[in-house]
Amino acid sequence: MIQTDRLYSADDLYMLRQGKDEPLREYAARFSHEYSRCPENDDRAAFGAFKSGLRESNFRYLVHNNLWNTYAELMKQAAIHAKVEYFNSKRKPATPMRNPFADPPPASVPTLAPPQHSTPAPST
Known part of the structure; x- marks a missing residue:
């Protein structure tokens, strides 16, 4: 029979992993929940x-x-960084600025012709 609501030992906590796309906030909350279920809390x-x-x-x-x-210090820092991660995910992505020191655009991209200056004709 599978026992789904068992208490964890501290060693079982080492099996918990943050998912590839799982935010820090969710991992910290899940870890804290499982840690609270350990009968012998070992910080x-x-x-x-x-x-x-x-x-x-x-x-x-x-x-x-x-x-x-x-x-406690670790979880406090995790909460701070989770908030930053959350707010950064809600921000619109910034449009990347063109680096003036980067390589020139490829030849297939049309470039603007230099401005043509006309000089006035000499008057006599």
Whole structure:
């Protein structure tokens, strides 16, 4: 018989992974929910499990390179970065500015002819 509503051990938290397209906000909420179901809450194990489940992202880089020592600090930072991620996803994409130092456009793209200046005829 499959038991679907079982309690997790801290080791089971290492099996949780952030999905490829799953926002940080959803992963953090799902992880927190599963962690709350652990009978023996171990912040150190939860800290490591949360870190190991993160997909490649700027936040994962920050987690591995910062000095956040506690699970509470980590989740606080996750909430901050999740808000930023959410608001950035709602922004309209900016139109990329043309880099004036980039290579010239390919030959198939028509270019404007230089302006023609006429000089007045000398008067006598």
